[in-house]
Every structure is written in C-alpha cells, then in structure tokens.
Amino acid sequence: xxxxxxxxxxxxxxxxxxxxxxxxxxxxxxxxxxxxxxxxxxxxxxxxxxxxxxxxxxxxxxxxxxxxxxxxxxxxxxxxxxxxxxxxxxxxxxxxxxxxxxxxxxxxxxxxxxxxxxxxxxxxxxxxxxxxxxxxxxxxxxxxxxxxxxxxxxxxxxxxxxx
Amino acid sequence: xxxxxxxxxxxxxxxxxxxxxxxxxxxxxxxxxxxxxxxxxxxxxxxxxxxxxxxxxxxxxxxxxxxxxxxxxxxxxxxxxxxxxxxxxxxxxxxxxxxxxxxxxxxxxxxxxxxxxxxxxxxxxxxxxxxxxxxxxxxxxxxxxxxxxxxxxxxxxxxxxxxxxxxxxxxxxxxxxxxxxxxxxxxxxxxxxxxxxxxxxxxxxxxxxxxxxxxxxxxxxxxxxxxxxxxxxxxxxxxxxxxxxxxxxxxxxxxxxxxxxxxxxxxxxxxxxxxxxxxxxxxxxxxxxxxxxxxxxxxxxxxxxxxxxxxxxxxxxxxxxxxxxxxxxxxxxxxxxxxxxxxxxxxxxxxxxxxxxxxxxxxxxxxxxxxxxxxxxxxxxxxxxxxxxxxxxxxxxxxxxxxxxxxxxxxxxxxxxxxxxxxxxxxxxxxxxxxxxxxxxxxxxxxxxxxxxxxxxxxxxxxxxxxxxxxxxxxxxxxxxxxxxxxxxxxxxxxxxxxxxxxxxxxxxxxxxxxxxxxxxxxxxxxxxxxxxxxxxx
Numbered sequence: 001x002x003x004x005x006x007x008x009x010x011x012x013x014x015x016x017x018x019x020x021x022x023x024x025x026x027x028x029x030x031x032x033x034x035x036x037x038x039x040x041x042x043x044x045x046x047x048x049x050x051x052x053x054x055x056x057x058x059x060x061x062x063x064x065x066x067x068x069x070x071x072x073x074x075x076x077x078x079x080x081x082x083x084x085x086x087x088x089x090x091x092x093x094x095x096x097x098x099x100x101x102x103x104x105x106x107x108x109x110x111x112x113x114x115x116x117x118x119x120x121x122x123x124x125x126x127x128x129x130x131x132x133x134x135x136x137x138x139x140x141x142x143x144x145x146x147x148x149x150x151x152x153x154x155x156x157x158x159x160x161x162x163x
Numbered sequence: 164x165x166x167x168x169x170x171x172x173x174x175x176x177x178x179x180x181x182x183x184x185x186x187x188x189x190x191x192x193x194x195x196x197x198x199x200x201x202x203x204x205x206x207x208x209x210x211x212x213x214x215x216x217x218x219x220x221x222x223x224x225x226x227x228x229x230x231x232x233x234x235x236x237x238x239x240x241x242x243x244x245x246x247x248x249x250x251x252x253x254x255x256x257x258x259x260x261x262x263x264x265x266x267x268x269x270x271x272x273x274x275x276x277x278x279x280x281x282x283x284x285x286x287x288x289x290x291x292x293x294x295x296x297x298x299x300x301x302x303x304x305x306x307x308x309x310x311x312x313x314x315x316x317x318x319x320x321x322x323x324x325x326x327x328x329x330x331x332x333x334x335x336x337x338x339x340x341x342x343x344x345x346x347x348x349x350x351x352x353x354x355x356x357x358x359x360x361x362x363x364x365x366x367x368x369x370x371x372x373x374x375x376x377x378x379x380x381x382x383x384x385x386x387x388x389x390x391x392x393x394x395x396x397x398x399x400x401x402x403x404x405x406x407x408x409x410x411x412x413x414x415x416x417x418x419x420x421x422x423x424x425x426x427x428x429x430x431x432x433x434x435x436x437x438x439x440x441x442x443x444x445x446x447x448x449x450x451x452x453x454x455x456x457x458x459x460x461x462x463x464x465x466x467x468x469x470x471x472x473x474x475x476x477x478x479x480x481x482x483x484x485x486x487x488x489x490x491x492x493x494x495x496x497x498x499x500x501x502x503x504x505x506x507x508x509x510x511x512x513x514x515x516x517x518x519x520x521x522x523x524x525x526x527x528x529x530x531x532x533x534x535x536x537x538x539x540x541x542x543x544x545x546x547x548x549x550x551x552x553x554x555x556x557x558x559x560x561x562x563x564x565x566x567x568x569x570x571x572x573x574x575x576x577x578x579x580x581x582x583x584x585x586x587x588x589x590x591x592x593x594x595x596x597x598x599x600x601x602x603x604x605x606x607x608x609x610x611x612x613x614x615x616x617x618x619x620x621x622x623x624x625x626x627x628x629x630x631x632x633x634x635x636x637x638x639x640x641x642x643x644x645x646x647x648x649x650x651x652x653x654x655x656x657x658x659x660x661x662x663x664x665x666x667x668x669x670x671x672x673x674x675x676x677x678x679x680x681x682x683x684x685x686x687x688x689x690x691x692x693x694x695x696x697x698x699x700x701x
Binding site for chain 2: 029030031032033034035037038065068069072073074075076090091092093095096097100127128129130131132133134135137144
C-alpha cells in the first residue's frame with residue numbers, strides 16, 4: 001500500500017488539487033473522512049498539517065475533528081516518515097518465538113529507537129500490534145511487505161535489499 | 164478425493180522410538196498403500212504420550228481402539244483386519260486398565276476422527292476465491308436460495324435452534340441477536356460483518372476472507388433477509404490488503420450476477436454491501452467503536468446500553484457478527500439446526516477455528532469441534548511442544564486468558580472455560596513452553612493494552628498504563644510486595660469500571676498470573692531473580 005508514495009514534500013497547490021480530485025470521487029460527508037485520509041496517505045505517505053487544513057476547508061468538517069480523527073488511527077500518519085517504514089510486531093505470539101532478541105538486533109542494526117526516523121531519511125522504525133501472520137513469527141513488515149521467521153542473523157540480509 | 168474415514172495415531176515419543184515406532188509408522192504407510200486405502204485412512208503421530216508401559220501405542224479412530232505394544236510385523240495384519248475388513252484384532256488390543264485410564268484424553272473422542280471438521284473453512288483452499296463460478300460449483304448460493312423460500316421468522320428460528328454462538332470472543336448466542344434486531348421496529352436496519360480482526364495471534368478471519376469471500380456475502384444476504392435490512396457493511400482491518408482486494412472483487416462479481424443490488428434474483432428483496440477499511444486501531448474491533456469508525460469519527464466505544472441491536476449505526480437497529488460466525492450461517496441454513504448441533508458440546512455447538520502458535524512443532528490453523536482439550540490440540544495438531552515442557556497457553560489473543568498446564572484437560576467451550584475462571588476468546592492458542600517467564604509475558608500483554616487503549620475512560624487509560632509500569636518495574640528487579648496488592652486491585656478495577664470490553668479484559672492476564680503463577684512472580688520480588696532468566700532484573 002505504501003509502495004507508491006512519493007517522498008518530496010507536496011506544495012500547497014498540489015495538495016489542493018489532489019484533495020479536490022479525491023473529493024470528486026467521494027461524497028463530502030463525515031462518513032468519507034477516513035477514506036479521504038487513507039487516499040492522501042497512499043498518495044503522499046503522510047498527512048501534513050496543510051493537508052488537514054485543506055480537507056477541513058473543502059469538506060466543511062471542523063479542523064479540530066479532522067485532526068482528532070487522523071491522529072487516532074495508526075495508519076494515518078501526520079508526520080513525515082523515512083523512505084522505508086519498518087513495522088515490528090511486538091505482540092506476544094512473536095515475542096515468545098524469538099521476537100525479543102530480534103528487536104534488540106533490529107534496533108542495533110538501524111541505530112534507531114521505536115518512533116524514530118534515521119537522519120538520512122532511509123528508515124522509520126515503528127512498533128505495531130499483531131500483523132495477522134503469527135504462524136511465521138517473529139515478523140516485521142517493511143513498506144507493507146511481510147518478512148517472517150526472522151532471526152538476528154538473517155536480518156541484515158533483508159535490510160540490505162532496500163536502497 | 165475420498166473422505167478420510169479412519170485415522171491412525173501412533174505414539175512417537177523417545178521411548179516409542181526406542182521400541183521401533185518409526186518402523187511401525189513406515190509399516191502402516193506401506194500396508195495402507197498396498198491396500199489402496201491412502202485416500203481413506205490418515206496416519207498421524209503423537210510426540211508425547213506420558214508414562215505408559217507398553218509402547219509404541221496405536222489408536223485407531225473413529226472406534227478409538229487402542230493397540231499396544233505394536234511391532235512392525237503386526238502392522239500388515241492390523242491394517243488388513245481393522246482398516247480393510249473392519250474387524251478389531253483382540254489379541255493386539257491394550258488391556259491394561261492403568262494405561263487405558265492414562266490415555267483417556269486420546270480416546271475420549273470415540274466416534275469422531277481427531278481430524279478436522281471443517282464448516283467455517285469448508286471452501287478455503289478448495290475454491291478459487293476470485294471466481295464466483297467456482298463458488299457456485301461448491302453449493303455456493305444454495306443456502307441463500309433456500310432461505311428465500313422460508314419466511315424471515317423461520318430463518319431466525321433455525322439460527323436460534325442451532326445454538327450458534329458468536330465466534331468473535333464473547334460467545335453471545337447469534338440467534339438471540341438476530342431475533343432482537345428483527346423484532347426492533349424500524350424501517351432502516353443494517354447488517355455489519357466485523358472483520359477488524361486484530362487480536363494478537365488470531366488470523367482465522369483473514370484466512371476465511373482470503374479463501375472464501377463469497378460465503379461471507381451469502382451469509383450477510385441471509386442475515387439481511389432474516390432481519391429486514393437493505394444495507395450492509397464489511398469493516399475490514401486496514402492491514403489486510405489481500406482480504407480487502409478479494410472481498411472487493413467478490414462483491415463486484417456478486418453484484419454483476421444480480422446477487423446484490425435491487426430486486427435480487429427477482430425476489431423483490433434489496434441488499435447491497437459497502438466495504439470500510441480500518442485505519443489501524445485495535446479498539447475498532449469493539450462493536451460500538453466500529454460503528455463510530457464507520458460514521459467517520461474516532462473509534463471510541465459508546466456506552467452500552469443501548470446495544471447496537473436497538474440503536475447502532477446512525478442510531479438504527481444493527482446486526483453485527485464476526486466473520487467466522489457468518490461463515491457458519493450458510494451450512495446451518497442448508498443442513499439444518501440439528502446437523503449443526505451434532506458437532507461440539509451441548510452448550511457450545513459447532514466447530515471452532517483455532518490458530519495454533521508458539522512453542523509447538525506445527526503451527527497453523529485448524530477447525531475442530533468445540534469441546535476438545537488443549538492437550539489434544541498440542542499433541543495431535545501441534546505435534547507436541549518444541550523444547551521443554553508445556554507451561555501455559557494464552558487463548559483468544561490479548562483479551563483471552565492464560566491457561567496453566569493444570570487446566571489443559573478442560574474441554575474448550577465457552578461454558579466449561581468460564582466455570583474454571585478463564586476465557587476462550589477469539590480462537591488463538593499461543594502455546595508457551597517453560598523457557599517463557601510469566602512476568603515477561605504478562606508485561607508484553609499489558610504493554611499491548613496500554614498502547615491500544617483508546618483513552619476515552621479513565622479506569623482503562625490510567626489502569627493499563629499503571630499495570631504496564633508496575634510489571635516493567637518487577638521485571639527489572641525494582642518490584643515490591645505492595646506491587647502485588649496493587650496489581651490485584653488494578654485487575655479488579657479494570658474489570659469492574661472500564662467502559663468497554665478492552666478495559667474489562669485487560670486485567671485478565673494479571674488475574675490469571677496471580678491465581679496460577681504467584682510463586683514465580685514473588686520470586687522476582689523476594690529473591691530478585693527471574694527463574695527462567697528472561698527478565699533483565701538489572
């Protein structure tokens with residue numbers, strides 16, 4: 001889902017245009033707010049504060065409500081992220097089959113703590129609850145692609161595949 | 164393909180191996196092949212059998228006949244007599260009452276095969292999930308056609324009579340829910356399929372949606388007809404991209420066939436389904452939070468009552484069922500309530516889909532009748548514990564319970580589990596061996612609730628955070644005995660005062676730990692050591 005995200009920061013005009021394009025396809029009612037935010041995330045990788053403002057202006061939903069909805073959901077980021085987003089599953093099923101050791105190795109390899117983005121904008125490391133592929137644990141998701149049965153030893157090979 | 168009619172279970176623990184169990188297994192496979200029974204007889208092994216004198220031991224289902232000790236040279240005779248001609252071999256049967264008592268857990272399912280009974284998963288892996296024609300070829304649509312011949316009241320009666328209980332975790336009788344929505348006056352009613360499956364360790368709904376999306380649509384059509392609704396939603400977890408695509412395609416194909424929309428198949432009945440993709444919030448699996456999310460708001464649970472059956476989506480009566488619950492509907496309508504009740508236990512009829520995870524040799528998904536035991540799951544389906552001894556199992560994702568080894572012979576159904584103070588939950592079975600620390604595991608669970616709490620009500624917001632901090636302190640060697648009292652108080656407070664199911668069950672793992680593993684917890688505090696060496700204790 002996050003594969004086709006462009007990383008350049010969109011200009012306000014681009015944002016305005018994109019949002020009005022999305023709104024041509026959907027209704028401007030409250031029910032469409034989450035689908036609209038989903039589409040913006042797919043397009044730009046995150047929802048900037050200008051984007052929140054524009055959605056509010058074009059749909060007449062109060063800005064505070066747009067903001068409160070966007071920040072409630074994990075898949076609607078309001079901060080810019082790195083080129084590749086790593087989700088590490090920290091739920092118990094992965095934890096008991098080696099997830100604990102894997103997380104230490106992952107943090108050391110990337111030199112990042114959860115929630116941080118690397119200085120070169122390459123990686124963002126996030127933790128997540130269950131990704132629903134527990135029989136392949138421990139599991140990480142990189143840009144939506146699942147990598148399972150990982151060990152601290154097999155980790156560098158996977159990470160090296162990403163530019 | 165013929166259906167499997169018999170199953171041979173052969174003990175394969177170290178002692179059996181010393182007595183040539185490997186040769187016995189090979190001999191069985193060969194003899195079965197020679198008599199061309201391969202399609203009809205399944206062969207499986209039991210890696211742990213306990214302290215039994217005569218090994219290797221062989222159990223043949225569905226008769227549950229026990230033969231022991233079996234030598235490789237006995238096998239051709241056994242296969243020919245028992246499996247081919249259907250006659251038991253009295254000379255080889257195990258007669259020692261002590262052994263028979265010890266392996267009662269194996270033989271208690273006499274009359275059935277310890278193989279899977281697939282109802283909810285009946286089409287998964289068999290049909291092409293992207294082809295409605297394939298679905299029709301496997302009885303697809305027939306249940307809906309049957310339902311259309313009945314009155315809506317009769318459909319509700321059948322579901323009620325079947326005793327089907329909600330498979331999302333709470334186990335509420337589905338028929339009563341349907342009846343309640345049907346009887347609530349109102350022109351506009353909604354049918355919602357809750358596919359926001361986010362319980363850690365649970366992925367049964369994903370497999371059903373990816374493998375058999377048409378059955379969900381068919382079940383929603385039946386439900387809509389029964390309760391008098393013309394609009395439905397499927398709320399699918401945003402992370403499940405493949406499931407989203409497949410269900411989207413299935414809806415489109417059904418619509419093209421005239422199975423959704425106005426005047427369906429000329430019956431005068433209208434129904435259509437929308438998909439709503441979740442956006443990454445565990446709490447949205449709670450039914451009222453799910454409604455808030457569809458309406459475009461923050462997924463914060465509402466105060467109940469009123470229940471969604473009377474005031475749900477946009478204040479209208481709404482039927483919300485889990486994916487697995489819906490997947491059971493078409494077979495029930497087609498085969499009747501009595502057929503469904505022939506599976507499972509009297510209080511929890513039918514089958515249940517479980518995901519087996521953790522420290523077992525074979526992880527994955529099974530569908531078996533309600534009422535089998537954890538021991539059976541671990542040894543027959545999980546092929547035994549990987550490394551060490553069985554210590555505890557965690558059911559139903561994070562809102563389930565921690566089941567200590569002492570409860571592994573309790574039948575797994577909603578009521579038997581409730582009686583011993585644990586919960587079946589949504590169907591994840593995380594099996595943990597003795598290298599796992601209970602404090603560490605409960606800390607991870609507490610962290611999950613702290614992270615996923617929506618923040619609406621104070622008991623949950625503050626309670627889950629406190630629980631996590633206390634457990635972290637204990638695991639890092641800073642625990643005090645007052646912490647235990649505090650945890651006790653917190654788990655009770657969370658259960659009593661939280662608004663929704665998340666908060667009410669967040670204390671359950673803590674309570675289970677205090678009930679069954681208090682000594683291990685106290686060792687962390689009094690002795691300053693983690694008995695399994697997992698916690699940092701720095």
